[in-house]
Amino acid sequence: MDKVRNQNAVISVLGLGRVGLPLATVFANSGFKVIGVDNNSDRLESIKKGECPFYDPQLQENLNACSSTGNLSTVLNFDKNVQADVIFITVGTPNTEKNNVDYSQLYSALQEVCQINLKDKIIIMRSTMPPKTTDDIIIPFIEFNSNLKAGIDFAIAVCPERILEGQAIKEIQELPEIIGGVNEISNNIAAELFKKINPQKDLLYLSPSGAELAKLFTNIFRYISFALSNEFAIWAEKYGLDASELIKIANYNYPRSNIPKPGFVGGPCLGKDGSFLDSNTTFSSIVSTAWKLNESIPQHIVNNIKNILGPIFNKKITVLGLSFKSGSDDLRDSPSVKLVNILESAGANVIIHDPYVKTTADLSTALNSPDVVILATNHKEFKNLASAIQQSGCKIIYDVWGMYDKNDFTDIDYFQFGNGS
Amino acid sequence: MDKVRNQNAVISVLGLGRVGLPLATVFANSGFKVIGVDNNSDRLESIKKGECPFYDPQLQENLNACSSTGNLSTVLNFDKNVQADVIFITVGTPNTEKNNVDYSQLYSALQEVCQINLKDKIIIMRSTMPPKTTDDIIIPFIEFNSNLKAGIDFAIAVCPERILEGQAIKEIQELPEIIGGVNEISNNIAAELFKKINPQKDLLYLSPSGAELAKLFTNIFRYISFALSNEFAIWAEKYGLDASELIKIANYNYPRSNIPKPGFVGGPCLGKDGSFLDSNTTFSSIVSTAWKLNESIPQHIVNNIKNILGPIFNKKITVLGLSFKSGSDDLRDSPSVKLVNILESAGANVIIHDPYVKTTADLSTALNSPDVVILATNHKEFKNLASAIQQSGCKIIYDVWGMYDKNDFTDIDYFQFGNGS
Numbered sequence: 001m002d003k004v005r006n007q008n009a010v011i012s013v014l015g016l017g018r019v020g021l022p023l024a025t026v027f028a029n030s031g032f033k034v035i036g037v038d039n040n041s042d043r044l045e046s047i048k049k050g051e052c053p054f055y056d057p058q059l060q061e062n063l064n065a066c067s068s069t070g071n072l073s074t075v076l077n078f079d080k081n082v083q084a085d086v087i088f089i090t091v092g093t094p095n096t097e098k099n100n101v102d103y104s105q106l107y108s109a110l111q112e113v114c115q116i117n118l119k120d121k122i123i124i125m126r127s128t129m130p131p132k133t134t135d136d137i138i139i140p141f142i143e144f145n146s147n148l149k150a151g152i153d154f155a156i157a158v159c160p161e162r163i164l165e166g167q168a169i170k171e172i173q174e175l176p177e178i179i180g181g182v183n184e185i186s187n188n189i190a191a192e193l194f195k196k197i198n199p200q201k202d203l204l205y206l207s208p209s210g211a212e213l214a215k216l217f218t219n220i221f222r223y224i225s226f227a228l229s230n231e232f233a234i235w236a237e238k239y240g241l242d243a244s245e246l247i248k249i250a251n252y253n254y255p256r257s258n259i260p261k262p263g264f265v266g267g268p269c270l271g272k273d274g275s276f277l278d279s280n281t282t283f284s285s286i287v288s289t290a291w292k293l294n295e296s297i298p299q300h301i302v303n304n305i306k307n308i309l310g311p312i313f314n315k316k317i318t319v320l321g322l323s324f325k326s327g328s329d330d331l332r333d334s335p336s337v338k339l340v341n342i343l344e345s346a347g348a349n350v351i352i353h354d355p356y357v358k359t360t361a362d363l364s365t366a367l368n369s370p371d372v373v374i375l376a377t378n379h380k381e382f383k384n385l386a387s388a389i390q391q392s393g394c395k396i397i398y399d400v401w402g403m404y405d406k407n408d409f410t411d412i413d414y415f416q417f418g419n420g421s
Numbered sequence: 422m423d424k425v426r427n428q429n430a431v432i433s434v435l436g437l438g439r440v441g442l443p444l445a446t447v448f449a450n451s452g453f454k455v456i457g458v459d460n461n462s463d464r465l466e467s468i469k470k471g472e473c474p475f476y477d478p479q480l481q482e483n484l485n486a487c488s489s490t491g492n493l494s495t496v497l498n499f500d501k502n503v504q505a506d507v508i509f510i511t512v513g514t515p516n517t518e519k520n521n522v523d524y525s526q527l528y529s530a531l532q533e534v535c536q537i538n539l540k541d542k543i544i545i546m547r548s549t550m551p552p553k554t555t556d557d558i559i560i561p562f563i564e565f566n567s568n569l570k571a572g573i574d575f576a577i578a579v580c581p582e583r584i585l586e587g588q589a590i591k592e593i594q595e596l597p598e599i600i601g602g603v604n605e606i607s608n609n610i611a612a613e614l615f616k617k618i619n620p621q622k623d624l625l626y627l628s629p630s631g632a633e634l635a636k637l638f639t640n641i642f643r644y645i646s647f648a649l650s651n652e653f654a655i656w657a658e659k660y661g662l663d664a665s666e667l668i669k670i671a672n673y674n675y676p677r678s679n680i681p682k683p684g685f686v687g688g689p690c691l692g693k694d695g696s697f698l699d700s701n702t703t704f705s706s707i708v709s710t711a712w713k714l715n716e717s718i719p720q721h722i723v724n725n726i727k728n729i730l731g732p733i734f735n736k737k738i739t740v741l742g743l744s745f746k747s748g749s750d751d752l753r754d755s756p757s758v759k760l761v762n763i764l765e766s767a768g769a770n771v772i773i774h775d776p777y778v779k780t781t782a783d784l785s786t787a788l789n790s791p792d793v794v795i796l797a798t799n800h801k802e803f804k805n806l807a808s809a810i811q812q813s814g815c816k817i818i819y820d821v822w823g824m825y826d827k828n829d830f831t832d833i834d835y836f837q838f839g840n841g842s
Contacts, residue, residue: 131660162675176674204670209660214667217653218678221646221671224707228645231707232638235698239552239630246635249625250642253597254583257639258679277656286645286652289710 001185003085004192007031011193012084014109016043016074018054018330019126019161020090022168025062028071030196035084036074037112044074055329055356058169078112086193087113090126090161094332095272100279101130103137110138114145122155122189125208128215128269130276134158134208139182150182157181157190158208160215165267166327176202180211216273220287223270225260227290230297233262233418243418244402262418263401264335264376265294266324271333297400298339301417302346305372305398308413313347318370318394320385321377322354329356336376355381367392375399422606424506425613428452432614433505435530437464437495439475439751440547440582441511443589446483449492451617456505457495458533465495476750476777479590499533507614508534511547511582515753516693521700522551524558531559535566543576543610546629549636549690551697555579555629560603571603578602578611579629581636586688587748597623601632637694641708644691646681648711651718654683654839664839665823683839684822685756685797686715687745692754718821719760722838723767726793726819729834734768739791739815741806742798743775750777757797776802788813796820 003009009032013024016038028034038044046053050067052060066072075082091105106127113123123142125134139150150156158180163171177194181187191203206214229247236243247259265271271294274287306312324334331337343350353366354377360366363385367373373394375382378401386408389397397409399416406414424430430453434445437459449455459465467474471488473481487493496503512526527548534544544563546555560571571577579601584592598615602608612624627635650668657664668680686692692715695708727733745755752758757775764771774787775798784806788794794815796803799822807829810818818830820837827835 131656131662164677178670202674204673206667206670207662210662210667210670213657213660213662214671217667217671217680218675220653221649221680222677224645224649225642228642228707232641235552235702236634238701239634241552241628241631241634246627246631246638249599249627249631250635250638252625253623254639256585256643259638259642280659281656284705284710284713286649286707286710286714289705289707292705293707 001189001192004189004196007196009085009193010035010083011086011088012037012078012082013088013090014038014112015089015091015105015127016047017090017092018056018165018168019163020088021047021052022056022059022062022163023088023090023126023161023172024072025059025066026169026172026197028066028069029062032071032196034072035082036072037076037078038074039076039108041076044076047074055327056166056168058167062169078115080115080117082116084116085121087121087123088126089113089123092268093127093129094268095275099275101276106138107141110141110145114142118142118146118148118154120154122157122186124190124193125156125158126161128160128219128273128276129158129212130280131209131213131216133212134180151186155181155183155186155189156208157186158211159190159194160211162215162218165325165330173198173201176204178204178206178211178214180206180208182208216276219270219273220277223265223274223294224286224290225258226263226265226270227293229260229262230265230418231293232259234300236418237420240420242416242421244416261402263378264297264324266333266335266338267330268332271295294335295338297417298335298342301339301374301398301400302342304415305374305396306346308396308415309372311346312343312372315348315371316351316369317343317348317372317374318351318353318366318392319343320353320366320373320375320382321379322352322357322360323377326378326380327356329354331357339374339376355379363388370394372396372398375401375403377401378403422610422613425610425617428617430506430614431456431504432507432509433458433499433503434509434511435459435533436510436512436526436548437468438511438513439477439586439589440584441509442468442473443477443480443483443584443593444509444511444547444582445493446480446487447590447593447618449487449490450483453492453617455493456503457493458497458499459495460497460529462497465497468493468495476748477587477589479588483590499536501536501538503537505537506542508542508544509547510534510544513689514548514550515689516696520696522697527559528562531562531566535563539563539567539569539575541575543578543607545611545614546577546579547582549581549640549694549697550579550633551701552630552634552637554633555601572607576602576604576607576610577629578607579632580611580615581632583636583639586746586751594619594622597625599625599627599632599635601627601629603629637697640691640694641698644686644695644715645707645711646679647684647686647691648714650681650683651686651714651839653680655721657839658841661841663837663842665837682823684799685718685745687754687756687759688751689753692716715756716759718838719756719763722760722795722819722821723763725836726795726817727767729817729836730793732767733764733793736769736792737772737790738764738769738793738795739772739774739787739813740764741774741787741794741796741803742800743773743778743781744798747799747801748777750775752778760795760797776800784809791815793817793819796822796824798822799824
């Protein structure tokens with residue numbers, strides 16, 4: 001505790017992905033010595049050179065600052081000599097292909113953690129986890145392997161990550177922090193730590209399981225809102241109406257309506273987080289129904305295109321955008337990737353262009369006489385492409401995000417997801 | 422149009438329920454002559470005496486004002502001599518027992534409307550309806566029966582009601598108005614009319630079907646939010662956690678979370694409005710899953726009570742609150758009513774007390790040695806009942822709304838919906 005207060009605690013962060021790396025740089029730039037740990041050597045090389053291993057301009061700035069202070073170091077593995085007073089676990093908790101939670105990265109991280117002497121240290125769980133994971137797995141695992149008692153010999157708290165991808169640096173500093181410590185001392189140390197980032201930070205206390213579940217509630221709430229908007233889009237199509245217009249008007253100055261815009265819903269968090277609860281129940285939940293709906297949108301769009309064009313075998317189809325969200329290169333659980341797979345399975349000749357994904361085709365190749373253009377990710381770079389698409393010679397444009405307008409095109413059939421008019 | 426502008430148009434309102442009567446009084450108090458039409462003679466008698474036929478203090482004030490101006494008159498039926506320039510249709514569109522839309526009140530209203538000469542009149546549809554009802558049923562019906570053409574001989578617009586029950590008077594004046602006219606002149610007359618209530622009113626234009634669907638979007642969005650909160654409650658119970666506490670913390674100063682509190686969801690609008698869309702699809706929608714969940718909560722609570730108490734046959738169970746929402750006497754689609762039915766089917770001896778529902782038992786009868794007390798509606802009158810319940814001698818209190826706290830009671834098992842801790 002004193003070490004945290006005097007800022008001479010050493011912080012280690014296990015997992016230098018989109019959650020861990022921003023966190024490591026924020027603490028390093030707050031004056032702490034930070035040791036980043038990751039078993040991906042390419043990623044470590046990149047970080048050592050001061051290069052962000054994925055697209056995130058704010059994080060790149062933070063990494064530049066770390067380079068000048070030297071506060072951030074990286075290692076491939078913990079060994080007994082590593083001195084770390086605070087240990088953040090920020091590894092991924094994806095789903096397996098069978099839709100069960102994949103704890104393998106978590107177990108690897110825990111094994112690393114148990115390499116060092118945990119006496120009087122604090123472990124902070126920042127990964128998203130099903131409720132009871134810390135109580136039923138993490139703590140027993142560490143106690144068994146270290147012969148120490150949680151809450152007595154070492155402190156432990158669940159402080160779930162709740163950032164928006166691409167806004168990590170800003171949000172780590174500004175968002176309220178949920179602190180789910182096993183006991184008061186764990187809460188107090190975690191609180192002291194986060195106050196070093198921002199003395200005004202809201203601190204909210206729950207039990208470890210409560211913190212795990214509260215995190216899931218937030219993401220599921222968003223996920224369901226998006227799914228409902230997509231259900232509205234399908235109904236609007238059925239009735240020959242424009243969902244985006246109706247949603248805008250339903251929301252306008254109305255105190256009880258905050259419906260999002262329809263579009264693809266994906267990425268490594270929102271859908272998966274619901275399954276952490278859903279896989280623990282036998283009933284058909286709102287979460288599972290919403291998942292079915294969001295996951296069906298790529299197929300729904302291919303069906304719409306087939307209704308217009310007939311079979312798409314051997315058709316040249318250009319997909320604009322592959323990542324799951326605008327301004328990102330993250331392909332994890334991207335509906336665009338699913339769309340491409342469905343198109344290719346149907347025999348289409350698919351060309352992909354994404355300015356954030358280096359392995360994709362360039363724009364001129366993508367717009368070289370396609371039959372169909374699908375706007376699949378709402379990257380800002382695509383906003384002014386209407387005239388380039390008009391000149392590409394395509395017959396159909398399918399706009400998943402409503403970035404364009406029917407009047408932008410002549411002699412091309414323009415379709416917008418959720419707009420049946 | 423000129424008549425509306427000069428405020429000498431005569432307005433008629435068909436259906437003097439919780440939608441129509443507040444609207445009639447607002448226009449009457451804005452200086453228009455208003456004729457209210459309703460085929461329920463008891464209701465008309467009550468209105469003639471200046472008494473609101475249901476509980477709504479703001480509306481009662483408005484009725485008092487109408488009595489002094491004489492601007493509001495009522496009739497049981499239209500006849501040919503009635504002069505009405507503006508005709509609002511505000512009748513109910515409930516569901517049949519088979520969950521199809523029940524258009525019978527709407528057809529009766531249309532038959533009334535066709536009694537009078539509609540040339541140069543405007544008809545405003547304010548009832549909640551499935552999309553396309555105005556285009557596919559209302560307009561053809563009126564044109565067939567009147568030999569007039571919509572948009573040419575008479576104007577027609579869909580201006581859906583979006584008020585909160587109990588807040589009607591305030592919200593009719595303040596909420597943005599969606600105007601779905603068949604043509605520009607219909608839009609303009611409707612706009613002029615609503616500007617007479619409040620010159621600053623936001624006016625939002627859509628097609629008739631668009632207006633019908635936008636209304637449904639708003640209510641469904643709320644309904645799904647409530648259902649999701651109830652799903653969270655069930656999960657929290659499973660994990661031994663308190664959903665209300667977690668939701669409060671998940672929402673606190675977090676920009677992407679606005680989860681409501683768990684509790685009963687019912688009433689004549691929210692659930693039914695979703696079925697207007699759902700009954701038009703064959704897939705298992707989010708709406709239908711949410712409906713299943715919200716409708717299951719009364720049974721879930723009875724199951725929880727049985728888990729504690731065993732069979733409830735012949736147990737004396739007091740239900741506090743019968744209406745579907747706090748501060749209301751409205752029993753339509755009330756989950757409390759469903760709860761009472763389930764308890765009675767299981768052989769319990771049920772006593773109901775609701776200060777807003779005159780036919781129920783008084784409080785002292787209700788609290789005379791019950792085995793179980795269920796707080797089923799969150800009327801403000803129940804807030805300070807903890808000590809009276811403590812003294813009633815009951816063994817179990819089940820608090821659906823989290824109005825009380827575990828520490829309010831000694832030697833009584835206290836259970837709260839959504840709180841498994």
